[in-house]
Amino acid sequence: MARWQPDAPGRLAAAALDLFEEHGYENTTVIEIAERAGLTKSTFFRYFPDKREVLFGxxxxxxxxxxxxxxxxxxxxxxxxxxxxxxxxxxxxxxxxxxxxxxxxxxxxxxxxxxxxxxxxxxxxxxxxxxxxxxxxxxxxxxxxxxxxxxxxxxxxxxxxxxxxxxxxxxxxxxxxxxxxxxxxxxxx
Amino acid sequence: MARWQPDAPGRLAAAALDLFEEHGYENTTVIEIAERAGLTKSTFFRYFPDKREVLFGxxxxxxxxxxxxxxxxxxxxxxxxxxxxxxxxxxxxxxxxxxxxxxxxxxxxxxxxxxxxxxxxxxxxxxxxxxxxxxxxxxxxxxxxxxxxxxxxxxxxxxxxxxxxxxxxxxxxxxxxxxxxxxxxxxxx
Missing domain, CATH: 1.10.357.10 (Tetracycline Repressor, domain 2)
Structure with a gap:
């Protein structure tokens, strides 16, 4: 579960950008971003406090x-x-x-x-x-x-x-x- | 009720600044700002869409x-x-x-x-x-x-x-x- 994922923040940002373009920022959830990146919600929250932060590192x-x-x-x-x-x-x-x-x-x-x-x-x-x-x-x-x-x-x-x-x-x-x-x-x- | 108020936006901003200093931004309501300015809530919303906007004109x-x-x-x-x-x-x-x-x-x-x-x-x-x-x-x-x-x-x-x-x-x-x-x-x- 808590294993280190290679470039997880970068994969999450890329997945978020895809989804924001496809469905809009408002209509995208953290769970969808994590799934698209092939990661879990808890991995997302290890790197970012909320959806808004995913494009900011x-x-x-x-x-x-x-x-x-x-x-x-x-x-x-x-x-x-x-x-x-x-x-x-x-x-x-x-x-x-x-x-x-x-x-x-x-x-x-x-x-x-x-x-x-x-x-x-x-x-x-x-x-x-x-x-x-x-x-x-x-x-x-x-x-x-x-x-x-x-x-x-x-x-x-x-x-x-x-x-x-x-x-x-x-x-x-x-x-x-x-x-x-x-x-x-x-x-x- | 809907009469024109001399410098209502300025009075609302001044009242908001007082209250933000006294109680903090988070703890201040639009109703309190309007009351402090001697105006009504509806007058507030004639000039500003929400609390966040009151210091921005x-x-x-x-x-x-x-x-x-x-x-x-x-x-x-x-x-x-x-x-x-x-x-x-x-x-x-x-x-x-x-x-x-x-x-x-x-x-x-x-x-x-x-x-x-x-x-x-x-x-x-x-x-x-x-x-x-x-x-x-x-x-x-x-x-x-x-x-x-x-x-x-x-x-x-x-x-x-x-x-x-x-x-x-x-x-x-x-x-x-x-x-x-x-x-x-x-x-x-």
């Missing part, structure tokens, strides 16, 4: 971003440390093989306010984590807040473009393009 | 921002049009007399995930409205998205600093300071 993302910001060269500027973390995100998470899943997930979030709000809260938590990671590098408060939120801005726009784009447009490259646009739009040069 | 903000972006001089750069709209916001909404209410409201939102998520959704809607207003000025897609989200970044940081700050720190001035920090952090100069 933020702890891994947070650790990845925080570690990458900490690991940036000591003399890296704050925004460079953030951009480095987003590069890692592109290499580890938002890979070519993940694009279709991400696009389908985003469509389900856009169609369900309850999930869209959950995503908004997740993003706020990730930005706060990035800001704290910058502060641990000795970056001053307002500068850390601006750099962290610029990272979020680049992430959001790059992610929107990445899920729409054709093959070959990498997430990290799109982040760099958006940050270049920030320099132009902020009227700095 | 976004339609006025959206119109104000969209109109201000449209009214910026034709040759204004995208981010300048956005900064102009945030100046108007500081003059019309985030005034000195509003600061204490805004600070108390923010504390209640921070303490209640359900309200924090509603606020996050409200902000996403406002940013989307600003982006659309920029596109109507002929600003290209990605540039409009970057400028609109830079406006949101400046708004969020300026608002956090404004509710904490002493007298004399105006919202619009803080927005300009944050945008100056964006130029520095984006490494443009």
């Amino acid at each position: 933020e702890s891994a993302l947070t650790g990845l971003l925080v570690d990458a910001i900490a690991a940036a060269p000591p003399d890296a500027e704050p925004l460079e440390a953030v951009a480095h973390a987003l590069d890692v995100l592109g290499q580890e998470v938002f890979t070519e093989g993940r694009r279709e899943f991400s696009a389908r997930r985003q469509a389900v979030l856009d169609a369900n306010p309850e999930l869209a709000e959950r995503e908004a809260r997740k993003r706020i938590g990730l930005v706060d984590s990035m800001i704290e990671a910058l502060e641990r590098r000795g970056v001053a408060g307002r500068t850390a807040r601006v750099a962290g939120k610029l990272g979020a801005l680049a992430w959001e726009i790059a992610h929107d473009e990445w899920i729409l784009g054709g093959e070959g447009e990498e997430f990290g490259a799109l982040v760099r393009q958006v940050l270049a646009e920030v320099r132009v739009v902020s009227g700095a040069c | 976004e339609s006025a903000l959206t119109g104000l921002l969209v109109d201000a972006i449209a009214a910026a001089p034709p040759d204004a750069e995208p981010l300048e049009a956005v900064a102009h709209a945030l100046d108007v916001l500081g003059q019309e909404v985030f005034t000195e007399g509003r600061r204490e209410f805004s600070a108390r409201r923010q504390a209640v939102l921070d303490a209640n995930p359900e309200l924090a998520e509603r606020e996050a959704r409200k902000r996403i809607g406002l940013v989307d409205s600003m982006i659309e207003a920029l596109e109507r000025r002929g600003v290209a897609g990605r540039t409009a998205r970057v400028a609109g989200k830079l406006g949101a970044l400046a708004w969020e940081i300026a608002h956090d600093e404004w509710i904490l700050g002493g007298e004399g720190e105006e919202f619009g001035a803080l927005v300009r300071q944050v945008l100056a920090e964006v130029r520095v952090v984006s490494g443009a100069c």
Whole structure:
């Protein structure tokens, strides 16, 4: 019963996404998600507190971003440390093989306010984590807040473009393009 | 019964904020909010669909921002049009007399995930409205998205600093300071 299941959270998320697309988020139950994944209800609840959480597994993302910001060269500027973390995100998470899943997930979030709000809260938590990671590098408060939120801005726009784009447009490259646009739009040069 | 009440939404929001602070958001009912405001339950529901909405009146903000972006001089750069709209916001909404209410409201939102998520959704809607207003000025897609989200970044940081700050720190001035920090952090100069 309580055996470890290889990638159970990923299988549950994939099954949930299928069912949300087929029957709608409101009309899908935890039992149906577990069955579709070939797992039990109790396995579901070992990984997620409720149906709403099944598409959100933020702890891994947070650790990845925080570690990458900490690991940036000591003399890296704050925004460079953030951009480095987003590069890692592109290499580890938002890979070519993940694009279709991400696009389908985003469509389900856009169609369900309850999930869209959950995503908004997740993003706020990730930005706060990035800001704290910058502060641990000795970056001053307002500068850390601006750099962290610029990272979020680049992430959001790059992610929107990445899920729409054709093959070959990498997430990290799109982040760099958006940050270049920030320099132009902020009227700095 | 159905007579017009002067500033009924404002009185309901003020009463709700008092009660949320005194008894907690979860423990406050619509009837109690209406009674505290000296109004009826049916008046409450004329303005808000449920308790969760009473601290959110976004339609006025959206119109104000969209109109201000449209009214910026034709040759204004995208981010300048956005900064102009945030100046108007500081003059019309985030005034000195509003600061204490805004600070108390923010504390209640921070303490209640359900309200924090509603606020996050409200902000996403406002940013989307600003982006659309920029596109109507002929600003290209990605540039409009970057400028609109830079406006949101400046708004969020300026608002956090404004509710904490002493007298004399105006919202619009803080927005300009944050945008100056964006130029520095984006490494443009």
